[in-house]
Amino acid sequence: MSNVGIVIVSHSPLVAEGTADMVRQMVGDEVPLAWCGGNGHGGLGTSVEAIMGAIDKAWSEAGVAILVDLGGAETNSEMAVEMIGEPRAQKIIVCNAPIVEGAVMAATEASGGASLREVVATAHELSPS
Amino acid sequence: MLQLPNDRSFATAGKVQTGNSGDMTALNLSKLITAAADTIAEHAEELTALDQAIGDGDHGLNMKRGFEAVRAEADVFAAKPLPDTLKAIGTKLVMTVGGASGPLFGTLFMALGKEISAEPDRANLTTAFGKAIEAVAARGKSQVGQKTMLDVLQPVHDALAGGKTVAEIVDIADAAAEATVPMKALRGRASFLGDRSIGHMDAGARSTALLVRTVGQAIGESA
Numbered sequence: 001m002s003n004v005g006i007v008i009v010s011h012s013p014l015v016a017e018g019t020a021d022m023v024r025q026m027v028g029d030e031v032p033l034a035w036c037g038g039n040g041h042g043g044l045g046t047s048v049e050a051i052m053g054a055i056d057k058a059w060s061e062a063g064v065a066i067l068v069d070l071g072g073a074e075t076n077s078e079m080a081v082e083m084i085g086e087p088r089a090q091k092i093i094v095c096n097a098p099i100v101e102g103a104v105m106a107a108t109e110a111s112g113g114a115s116l117r118e119v120v121a122t123a124h125e126l127s128p129s
Numbered sequence: 130m131l132q133l134p135n136d137r138s139f140a141t142a143g144k145v146q147t148g149n150s151g152d153m154t155a156l157n158l159s160k161l162i163t164a165a166a167d168t169i170a171e172h173a174e175e176l177t178a179l180d181q182a183i184g185d186g187d188h189g190l191n192m193k194r195g196f197e198a199v200r201a202e203a204d205v206f207a208a209k210p211l212p213d214t215l216k217a218i219g220t221k222l223v224m225t226v227g228g229a230s231g232p233l234f235g236t237l238f239m240a241l242g243k244e245i246s247a248e249p250d251r252a253n254l255t256t257a258f259g260k261a262i263e264a265v266a267a268r269g270k271s272q273v274g275q276k277t278m279l280d281v282l283q284p285v286h287d288a289l290a291g292g293k294t295v296a297e298i299v300d301i302a303d304a305a306a307e308a309t310v311p312m313k314a315l316r317g318r319a320s321f322l323g324d325r326s327i328g329h330m331d332a333g334a335r336s337t338a339l340l341v342r343t344v345g346q347a348i349g350e351s352a
Contacts, residue, residue, distance in 0.1 A: 039227030048223050071317055072229035079223055079232035
């Protein structure tokens with residue numbers, strides 16, 4: 001698929017899956033979408049391995065935008081991007097945006113064929129800073 | 130085997146012992162990895178309690194999970210040249226910890242492995258440690274004074290650079306962790322609490338000091 005992919009990373013698998021459901025409601029299958037949540041051992045947290053897997057699943061040559069909830073999700077997502085390495089890493093951006101609103105807005109933008117930069121900018125508009 | 134100057138050479142303030150094998154002592158890396166995992170396991174509940182006070186309460190369990198995964202491969206990792214041992218430890222922590230401590234402690238070890246030589250003297254260790262601290266600061270978008278592990282790492286680096294003995298460095302690390310108690314957290318979950326983060330020790334600073342003590346003891350035993 002040529003549309004930008006969306007990855008949702010929450011500390012809670014329930015939040016991640018629920019957010020993905022809301023994205024699907026807006027864009028159906030027009031956007032590559034994957035989510036992950038939890039520390040991989042049944043607890044709250046985020047897993048670098050799971051994030052790398054989600055990026056693979058939502059991979060698009062147009063790039064992937066990652067929406068995260070709290071700090072650890074951001075740090076682990078940045079680590080995952082670094083471990084995936086170039087050339088793909090330059091096409092993956094961790095967004096500074098609220099996870100639910102950001103994911104829905106970014107995916108809606110992506111479904112219209114917007115570039116990764118446009119998709120990320122749409123998500124960033126939701127953040128005050 | 131990790132070659133480090135023994136305690137006596139560490140005590141030689143301002144002078145770095147280089148290339149003189151008579152001043153170097155060998156450290157059993159496999160034993161050190163096991164000792165580090167033991168230390169984290171022994172203190173897991175304490176670390177969790179510290180993190181529960183001002184964070185999400187997963188630090189002890191997460192660190193224990195990571196270091197148990199490292200322990201499981203202690204012999205394999207220890208058989209590698211020191212830089213590769215450190216990188217392998219870092220990568221394992223990144224993949225298994227399951228919280229922000231994974232990338233942070235993982236980056237510390239990975240960056241240290243990238244910068245250190247196979248048989249480091251004090252000067253190389255100090256330089257490599259400084260670069261590793263920069264990498265951790267970048268990963269956490271943090272700096273010294275924000276009630277994080279950096280508040281222990283930086284004083285340890287300065288003590289290394291300043292010619293302190295191993296015993297002094299271990300005490301400096303403990304004191305530095307203690308010094309995070311009155312700080313206000315500016316990074317991580319604890320920062321959500323604002324002023325209420327004051328009066329509690331940072332869990333990451335504590336685990337960092339514990340690891341410094343473990344390494345210090347291993348050097349002391351091999352000296």
